[in-house]
Amino acid sequence: MAMGTASLAHGQADTIDIGELSAQKRARIPASLDRIYHESRGTPESSALRSVTAHNHGGLYQTRNGRVLIEASSDDPMALHAALEQLGLADSRRFGPKVSGWFPIDQIPRLEAVSHIRVLRPVPRPVQKQLNTESRMAPAETPPGQVGEQGDLAMATNLLRERYAVDGTGVMIGVISDSYNSSGGAAVDVFQGRLPEDVAVLSDSPSGTEEGRAMMQLIHKTAPGAQLAFESFEGGDAAVAIKVLTLAGCPDTLSPEIAADCKPYPGVNAQVIVDDVTYPNEPFFQIGLWSVAVNAVRDAGVSYFTSAGNSGADSYTSWYQPSGLIGPIGGELHDFDPSPGVDVYQRIYVPVGSEPVGFDFQWNDPMASQCLEPCAGSSADFDISLVGDGEGTSVVLAGSMDGNLEGDPLEIFEFVNDGSIDVDGIPGPDEYFNLAIAHAEGPQTRLLKYIVPSIHSAQILEYRTNSSTVRGHESAQGAMAIGAADWQQTPVFGTYPAQAEYFSSLGGTPIFFDEYGNPLAEADVPQQPWMLAPDGVQVWVAGSPDIFQGPFFGTSAAAPSAAAATALLLSYQPSLTPETIKTAFATAAVPWNGFQSYNFKDGFGWIDPLAAANALFVEPDEIIVDVAANGTRESLSAGTDPVSISALFNVGQDYFDRAVDVYLLAKVGRHWFSLVGPADDQHWTYSGRTPRWARPYQTGLILDTSKLGWLNIIAIQETLPSEYQIYVGVDTIPNGRMDLDHVFYDDVTLEMGLPLSARPGPRLLNRPSRADRPEARPSVMEREPNLIARHPSPSQRAQRLP
Numbered sequence: 001m002a003m004g005t006a007s008l009a010h011g012q013a014d015t016i017d018i019g020e021l022s023a024q025k026r027a028r029i030p031a032s033l034d035r036i037y038h039e040s041r042g043t044p045e046s047s048a049l050r051s052v053t054a055h056n057h058g059g060l061y062q063t064r065n066g067r068v069l070i071e072a073s074s075d076d077p078m079a080l081h082a083a084l085e086q087l088g089l090a091d092s093r094r095f096g097p098k099v100s101g102w103f104p105i106d107q108i109p110r111l112e113a114v115s116h117i118r119v120l121r122p123v124p125r126p127v128q129k130q131l132n133t134e135s136r137m138a139p140a141e142t143p144p145g146q147v148g149e150q151g152d153l154a155m156a157t158n159l160l161r162e163r164y165a166v167d168g169t170g171v172m173i174g175v176i177s178d179s180y181n182s183s184g185g186a187a188v189d190v191f192q193g194r195l196p197e198d199v200a201v202l203s204d205s206p207s208g209t210e211e212g213r214a215m216m217q218l219i220h221k222t223a224p225g226a227q228l229a230f231e232s233f234e235g236g237d238a239a240v241a242i243k244v245l246t247l248a249g250c251p252d253t254l255s256p257e258i259a260a261d262c263k264p265y266p267g268v269n270a271q272v273i274v275d276d277v278t279y280p281n282e283p284f285f286q287i288g289l290w291s292v293a294v295n296a297v298r299d300a301g302v303s304y305f306t307s308a309g310n311s312g313a314d315s316y317t318s319w320y321q322p323s324g325l326i327g328p329i330g331g332e333l334h335d336f337d338p339s340p341g342v343d344v345y346q347r348i349y350v351p352v353g354s355e356p357v358g359f360d361f362q363w364n365d366p367m368a369s370q371c372l373e374p375c376a377g378s379s380a381d382f383d384i385s386l387v388g389d390g391e392g393t394s395v396v397l398a399g400s401m402d403g404n405l406e407g408d409p410l411e412i413f414e415f416v417n418d419g420s421i422d423v424d425g426i427p428g429p430d431e432y433f434n435l436a437i438a439h440a441e442g443p444q445t446r447l448l449k450y451i452v453p454s455i456h457s458a459q460i461l462e463y464r465t466n467s468s469t470v471r472g473h474e475s476a477q478g479a480m481a482i483g484a485a486d487w488q489q490t491p492v493f494g495t496y497p498a499q500a501e502y503f504s505s506l507g508g509t510p511i512f513f514d515e516y517g518n519p520l521a522e523a524d525v526p527q528q529p530w531m532l533a534p535d536g537v538q539v540w541v542a543g544s545p546d547i548f549q550g551p552f553f554g555t556s557a558a559a560p561s562a563a564a565a566t567a568l569l570l571s572y573q574p575s576l577t578p579e580t581i582k583t584a585f586a587t588a589a590v591p592w593n594g595f596q597s598y599n600f601k602d603g604f605g606w607i608d609p610l611a612a613a614n615a616l617f618v619e620p621d622e623i624i625v626d627v628a629a630n631g632t633r634e635s636l637s638a639g640t641d642p643v644s645i646s647a648l649f650n651v652g653q654d655y656f657d658r659a660v661d662v663y664l665l666a667k668v669g670r671h672w673f674s675l676v677g678p679a680d681d682q683h684w685t686y687s688g689r690t691p692r693w694a695r696p697y698q699t700g701l702i703l704d705t706s707k708l709g710w711l712n713i714i715a716i717q718e719t720l721p722s723e724y725q726i727y728v729g730v731d732t733i734p735n736g737r738m739d740l741d742h743v744f745y746d747d748v749t750l751e752m753g754l755p756l757s758a759r760p761g762p763r764l765l766n767r768p769s770r771a772d773r774p775e776a777r778p779s780v781m782e783r784e785p786n787l788i789a790r791h792p793s794p795s796q797r798a799q800r801l802p
Helices: 011-015 018-026 031-041 047-052 077-086 105-113 149-154 157-164 186-191 211-222 237-247 289-299 555-572 578-588 609-617
Strands: 067-073 090-095 098-104 119-122 172-177 227-232 272-275 303-307 315-319 322-326 332-334 346-349 357-363 381-387 396-400 410-415 432-441 447-451 479-486 511-513 519-524 531-535 537-540 549-552 623-629 636-639 643-651 659-668 671-676 683-688 698-702 711-717 723-731 743-752
Touching: 018 047, 031 047, 031 067, 031 105, 031 119, 047 396, 067 077, 067 105, 077 090, 077 098, 090 237, 098 105, 098 237, 149 157, 149 211, 149 531, 149 537, 157 555, 157 609, 157 623, 172 211, 172 237, 172 555, 186 211, 211 227, 211 537, 211 555, 227 237, 237 272, 237 289, 272 555, 289 303, 289 479, 303 555, 303 578, 357 381, 381 410, 479 555, 531 555, 537 555, 555 578, 555 609, 578 609, 609 623, 609 643, 623 723, 623 743, 643 723, 643 743, 659 743
Parallel strands: 172 227, 172 272, 272 303, 303 479, 479 531, 636 743
Antiparallel strands: 067 098, 067 119, 090 098, 315 447, 322 332, 332 432, 346 432, 357 410, 357 447, 381 396, 381 432, 396 410, 511 519, 537 549, 623 643, 643 711, 659 671, 659 698, 659 723, 671 683, 723 743
């Protein structure tokens, strides 16, 4: 006990054998594996451990047919690999210092004699990133043509395909997720057109939800010509790192230290890879093995996407604050209270019958199992425990108390409130509990952080820091982590700017150590997530659980859509590098605040693949105008429903910083109308039988950016029972009258049926006042336009209006 500390121990704590707990910390076999072994034999493990982890959820780890999935690391991984295989390790993989595979449970005690082991643990179950509820399920099977359609429209990738005549042909996309065909329904999806026929399945899981197939359906809708390859996320983070390299074709550029176990798969050489999973044991504060693989394939020319996660801001982050109080399992407790007072408990709410609640706890020390070369590992040891509330704060119910010195700064546990707990002094099942963090050994000055992987599975009731939840390979420099926005709440569908889903993970986790465990000169805070993409999009996975037969929510749905959009860009210009694509997406994204800036929730903003394509491929002496009605370029039969007209400009370098006049015209038969007037009093004026006499919608607009973004320009209804066309034009001679020889334009055809009015022409609906618009964006065109267009030639010049 440190000087000046006092013990809080009483009640159950009096029965805890601190010495026995300390001995377990020094054992080679961790408590988690010890419990799996004893449970398989029906014998009790250490009494001290049993008493303080009685409510740990055993489902955190993966067992199958008498085996448990383990990972072990060593300063001599080749010797470790050989030793573990001699003991029966099956389906093993080695990457960096780490070896993983399926180990016989009855052989666990023999691991104590394996001298090569530095870190050993059962592999925790990966965190998937779909977010579906029964209330969101579709009542009937989604027709194949509608699968993924909403996301395709929201991203305007339907228009990108049309404009550049691309469909992803020549590009392979590798997908890493839980399963592809564990239910046996993939053939139905292929037959009904929701998937291509030639999916390359490198590995699959015998028991999965088919989330991988749902992701592939979204990809196939947006990039129907792209080839697809699939790898299961099974095996742990080191195994998945090898799968990343395999999907990329085991590039020649790989360094020897990571290339050894990569075996090419015939015909698989993906230019784009996407995953939707995180392992809880990936490092928060260090470049880990999975990130190493991501950066390596990026250097080989592969664009990598990952879902940002669905943890929102459900994380606690704080530098350790000594309290002077000793906890029930030993060690000085962390003071959660930032004020001069002391509070060593953080209250949380976990209702009876809720799903298992996970806590991933780390601190900023090197992680030995993630270092490509032998490193110091953790110099500090912390423990985390869940205790009761009220009279039960000394009763330890669950937690993780591994020995961390020279190993990994990592503690993981899951808790299940099954209704059997009543320790707070109030009769009835408890639903309020407390977290406690104790410093066991080593330096105290450490940044402490835990993440609750599933949003709102537990409610943190006090001392919330609302901190970052993007971690592991989601922070890799070579990746684009994708947040989620509901497709209905996006610019093409009338919401500007698009807003990240409340559960979409928050970035901002600092990196303190490189892939060798060396401290960085100063902490790096990666810009992740990179951008937002659509979720809530319809899928229908034959044979899958209901969660993938209806709207697909979560960042797991957003990431594959971004990957598919990238395949379209590469289909048009295969030489694009990952960094060029990444920069193009950042520049073209519809900003979250109306300006080109970044935040850790929305990234650079809403994905805009068409704007990215136009910026990449537009000629210096052209302006590309894209127009759409309700997000589509097709002739629209809207009846009496309002129609949202949207527009996008992309400007060649010759027109940068030059003034132009902008026209918004409607043509009904041989008659032309102009939309004119200030934003709060816009109206249509008759221009005669030629657009030459049209009045400009806006005069003297300075083209000070290569992209003016997407924006709903106007909502209209037609007052004639015939079809008409909406034109948006840019006149490069800004003199207040239209010069037909200098106009770049695009149009969309509408078919609407309202009774004939006294004055022909379209009428405005629900035009917002200037006061309702974002500040500092005084004109409509300076807000992000929302338009889309047909395919001109890449060398499009000014066109003459009909």
